[in-house]
Amino acid sequence: MASAGEGTSIGTAVEAAVPCTLLGLLLQGKSAGASSDAVGDRSGICFMREYAARATNIVLWAVLIAVTVILLRRLGRVVRFWAKGSRIPGPPILSFYRHSKLIPEWGDLTGYLSKLHEIYGPIVRLWLSPTELVVSVTDLSLIKEVLIKEEDKSPLPGRLFRLAFGDSSLFAPSFDLVQQRRESLEIQLNGVLLGKSSSIPLKVLDCIVKKIDAFMAEGPVDCEEMSQCVAFSIIGSTLFGHSFLTWSNADTYRELLMRVAKDASFWASYNIPPIWKRGFWRYWRLCTRLKGLTRDILVQCGRSYTSFEKTGQTSWKETAEYGTFEKGMLLGELNLHLILEDEPYGNIMGMMFHGYLKISGLINNILIKLVLNPEMQEKIFSEITEMNKRVSGSHPFDVQKMQFLLATVFESARLLPSGPLLQRCSLKHDLNLRKSLTIPAGAIFVVPVHLVQTDSTIWGKDACQFNPLRFVSKTVMYFPSLADVNCGFLPFGSGKRACVGQKFAVLAISTLLASWIQEFQIQLHAAPEDSALLQHPPSPKIMFVRRS
Numbered sequence: 001m002a003s004a005g006e007g008t009s010i011g012t013a014v015e016a017a018v019p020c021t022l023l024g025l026l027l028q029g030k031s032a033g034a035s036s037d038a039v040g041d042r043s044g045i046c047f048m049r050e051y052a053a054r055a056t057n058i059v060l061w062a063v064l065i066a067v068t069v070i071l072l073r074r075l076g077r078v079v080r081f082w083a084k085g086s087r088i089p090g091p092p093i094l095s096f097y098r099h100s101k102l103i104p105e106w107g108d109l110t111g112y113l114s115k116l117h118e119i120y121g122p123i124v125r126l127w128l129s130p131t132e133l134v135v136s137v138t139d140l141s142l143i144k145e146v147l148i149k150e151e152d153k154s155p156l157p158g159r160l161f162r163l164a165f166g167d168s169s170l171f172a173p174s175f176d177l178v179q180q181r182r183e184s185l186e187i188q189l190n191g192v193l194l195g196k197s198s199s200i201p202l203k204v205l206d207c208i209v210k211k212i213d214a215f216m217a218e219g220p221v222d223c224e225e226m227s228q229c230v231a232f233s234i235i236g237s238t239l240f241g242h243s244f245l246t247w248s249n250a251d252t253y254r255e256l257l258m259r260v261a262k263d264a265s266f267w268a269s270y271n272i273p274p275i276w277k278r279g280f281w282r283y284w285r286l287c288t289r290l291k292g293l294t295r296d297i298l299v300q301c302g303r304s305y306t307s308f309e310k311t312g313q314t315s316w317k318e319t320a321e322y323g324t325f326e327k328g329m330l331l332g333e334l335n336l337h338l339i340l341e342d343e344p345y346g347n348i349m350g351m352m353f354h355g356y357l358k359i360s361g362l363i364n365n366i367l368i369k370l371v372l373n374p375e376m377q378e379k380i381f382s383e384i385t386e387m388n389k390r391v392s393g394s395h396p397f398d399v400q401k402m403q404f405l406l407a408t409v410f411e412s413a414r415l416l417p418s419g420p421l422l423q424r425c426s427l428k429h430d431l432n433l434r435k436s437l438t439i440p441a442g443a444i445f446v447v448p449v450h451l452v453q454t455d456s457t458i459w460g461k462d463a464c465q466f467n468p469l470r471f472v473s474k475t476v477m478y479f480p481s482l483a484d485v486n487c488g489f490l491p492f493g494s495g496k497r498a499c500v501g502q503k504f505a506v507l508a509i510s511t512l513l514a515s516w517i518q519e520f521q522i523q524l525h526a527a528p529e530d531s532a533l534l535q536h537p538p539s540p541k542i543m544f545v546r547r548s
């Protein structure tokens with residue numbers, strides 16, 4: 001039996017003989033030839049152990065070096081981002097988290113930005129966190145330059161749409177992804193719809209007037225509720241066709257859209273979907289129900305269009321005039337581009353969501369301005385009467401020729417824009433602008449629309465007053481591209497990512513207003529003492545009083 005001392009010396013001798021590479025072991029194996037089996041086995045085990053330890057060490061070192069390189073590169077990027085961002089004027093870099101406390105003090109982000117612009121001038125940077133930089137600009141030439149040059153949007157809205165509705169090639173941040181679909185939709189909306197005498201068919205207008213009668217039978221109507229209901233009918237019947245108007249699940253669909261709209265920004269603000277929160281799963285179920293209903297209405301509209309065709313009820317005129325509306329855009333040519341295998345409902349629901357919220361917001365704002373300015377209603381009424389005398393045709397509302405009407409729509413959109421900020425974000429490259437200003441890649445560029453649209457240096461001393469006359473005689477100029485005429489007018493954005501539905505929306509809303517003002521006087525039921533309060537909830541009650 002070998003003593004402990006012997007054992008150790010044998011072990012050491014064996015370990016000393018352990019080759020450090022696999023090749024070494026093979027060579028040793030060949031040269032050792034007839035050495036005893038026991039020593040060979042032990043040497044093999046020790047080698048494998050040693051080999052595994054060394055290999056693990058090498059892998060760990062490689063991982064450590066790779067992680068360090070990645071972290072250093074990231075740190076380098078953050079330092080460069082800070083260095084470039086800090087050259088833009090704005091509050092001290094150290095106050096990252098104070099902003100979130102200060103913003104409520106100034107009412108909202110626009111109020112806070114307005115305060116910062118007063119202090120630091122037309123270009124202001126705001127650090128929201130060490131890696132989140134917002135650059136706000138109110139200078140017209142810079143706004144124009146960025147909106148024309150910059151094609152991408154910040155990831156947040158894209159995440160919002162993807163989380164709620166699935167992949168979308170219309171509302172994604174990257175321009176490369178949306179360009180083709182944008183063009184298809186624009187051609188469809190502007191070419192097919194605007195080629196007709198009206199952007200809303202009489203059948204839809206009749207249905208809306210009936211809704212108003214039903215509402216009024218129960219007393220004064222809530223302005224916001226009314227606007228939402230009407231906007232929903234307009235966008236729904238445009239996309240899905242007339243059978244949308246009689247769809248039994250329409251109210252549920254609208255309610256779901258509103259609930260998704262309420263929570264969408266909150267859940268999209270998480271970088272990783274917070275699957276550990278119960279509220280998130282409730283939200284996810286809402287979105288899934290919405291998807292299910294979208295599928296139902298598409299199937300139903302497809303079915304009713306087919307049966308409508310089979311009955312042969314359409315006269316030639318109806319088909320020519322309202323053919324697209326009967327089947328809706330989604331069952332027409334656009335279908336091929338928008339309903340794709342890999343994104344079945346993302347674009348449709350995105351358009352419903354965006355169109356519904358924006359159109360209802362603008363109708364609500366116009367109604368508030370009209371009830372406060374009854375003289376404008378009378379001007380528009382005279383315009384319609386004049387037009388009816390001059391034009392003899394089946395459709396009375398040639399709104400593109402109605403200056404007062406369009407001016408009212410533009411002025412309302414100017415004073416009460418539907419969103420607080422336009423945003424762009426260069427996802428990959430720094431954006432070098434004139435005035436030697438560099439916006440680092442990843443920074444979010446914003447235009448505070450309300451500040452720009454009420455800037456007295458652009459709009460004159462009465463910039464904050466409701467004065468549609470400023471647009472009269474210029475309304476034709478504001479088509480086809482609203483923002484190109486005056487880059488201080490941005491309710492539909494501007495540049496490569498401007499709203500593709502802007503002409504459709506303006507003409508549809510104007511047609512709707514013309515039909516209302518022809519039939520009714522719109523009045524405020526009970527005015528709050530301060531008219532500014534009309535913009536805040538609860539929304540005002542209004543009345544539609546039939547003209548005698």
Ligand code: HEM
Nearest residue numbers: 351355358359362418491492493494497498499500501505
């Ligand atoms: C009153 C109604 C509407 C308003 C106020 C409005 C406003 C806007 C605004 C401000 C933008 C962002 C523009 C920018 O960043 O420069 C936008 C984008 C967009 N709008 Fe509208 N919109 C309205 C109606 C519609 C309708 C009816 C549709 C189509 C059915 C539509 C389709 C789009 C699309 C697809 C985009 C995304 C463009 C992109 O990201 O490339 N909009 N809209």
